[in-house]
Each structure stands twice: as C-alpha cells, then as structure tokens.
Amino acid sequence: YEVTQPPTMSVAPGQTTRIPCGGDNIEVKSVNWYQQRPGQAPILIISNDSDRPSGVPDRFSGSNSGNTATLTISRVEAGDEADYFCQLWDPGSDHVIFGGGTKLTVL
C-alpha cells in the first residue's frame, strides 16, 4: 500500500492550508499526522484521522474521505513551518506506512 504527499507547499501567515495524503480507498484506514521541525524528532499532531492529542492547538485538524486524507492548518503561523508526514497501518502486510512528507513553507 502506498500513500502520496506533495513534496512542498507554501502558505501566507494567517491563511489556511490543506495538506493531502492520497491512497487507494484511504478512507477505510486510520490516518495519523506528524509534524517535524528542522533538527527535531517528529511529534504526533493528529491520530485516527481527526483526533487531536492534548497540547496540539485546535488550528490543526484532520479529515479522511474517499482516496484522500487531509491535514488542515488554520490561521497559519511562522512556527508551523515544518515537514508534515501522514502515516497509517496496512493490515494486508502488517507494515506501517509513511507518506513521503510535505515541506510547508510559511511565506
């Protein structure tokens, strides 16, 4: 099973951006999202498609429908500049799958 993400995206501060994670009928899978700032370990920001762990700002939200899972960041801030990775478990192979990551630039 493979998932695809755009390598790069850019957004102006204060705007909303939507980062896609595409996969065949991905809506039946549980998708997680991670943020990785330069030089740091990843952190979980969305689990189970749309659950936000404690401490994650409500500007971050997730959805999953059809062939695309989406991470939405509202009211983007300079500190949101980071790499974002989607992740899921493929029960067919018992493998954990990561998307290639999207580098978000805040203009």
Next chain:
Amino acid sequence: QVQLVESGGGVVQPGRSLRLSCAASTVTLTSFALSWVRQAPGRGLEWVATVSGDGKNKYYTDSVKGRFTVSRDNSDTTVNLQMNGLRPEDTAVYYCAKVKAGRRFTPFDSWGQGTLVSVSS
C-alpha cells in the same frame, strides 16, 4: 508523555553490526508496542520494525528483514535493535517510538531524539 532515549549509534563499516537501545526515562515500557523509525539524511521517515507489548510478535520492513532483529529485554526497561550486515543505505537517524496504549501498530505518541548510524568504509 513518556521520555525515550536512544543509544548505540555510531560509524561502522559495511557488513558490520551495531546494536541500538531505547530506554524510557519515566515509566517502564511494559505492555506498550515499540517501533523503530529511521530517517536518511534529507529524506522522509521510514518505518523499520515493531515489537508487540508482550515481545512475542515482531514486524519488519522488507529491506531489513533477516538482517535486523528487534527485542525487549527481560526487565522490559529497554527495547533493542540488533543490526547485522549493515549497508551504506542503512545510514540514517534511528528513532525509537512508542505506540499509543491499547494500539498494535500506530499512532506513535512518544519519540526519542534519535541516534545517528553511519555506514561507511
């Protein structure tokens, strides 16, 4: 949040072995599934292996199967990744990550800071 600390990284020649360890500084790792994830320089995240909470089940990405072994120690305070037959393409930062309680594979709700493995002659 659980604090995870990796150790054991370093520079090694192709074909040699290295053993990575992951310890939790605040709680024991009992009953949590643990995973190893690597990130080659300038690249994305790649899942490497997962060991179940009871240590009985182990899962590997295809490129390391037969070369890497994940295990938990008897006291359940450390999870190890024994890496044999290392190749240059194994060069990466290796992260230890804890699977959320009650889940088998994902999500990873705690991560270590990573340890660098460099395979070069």
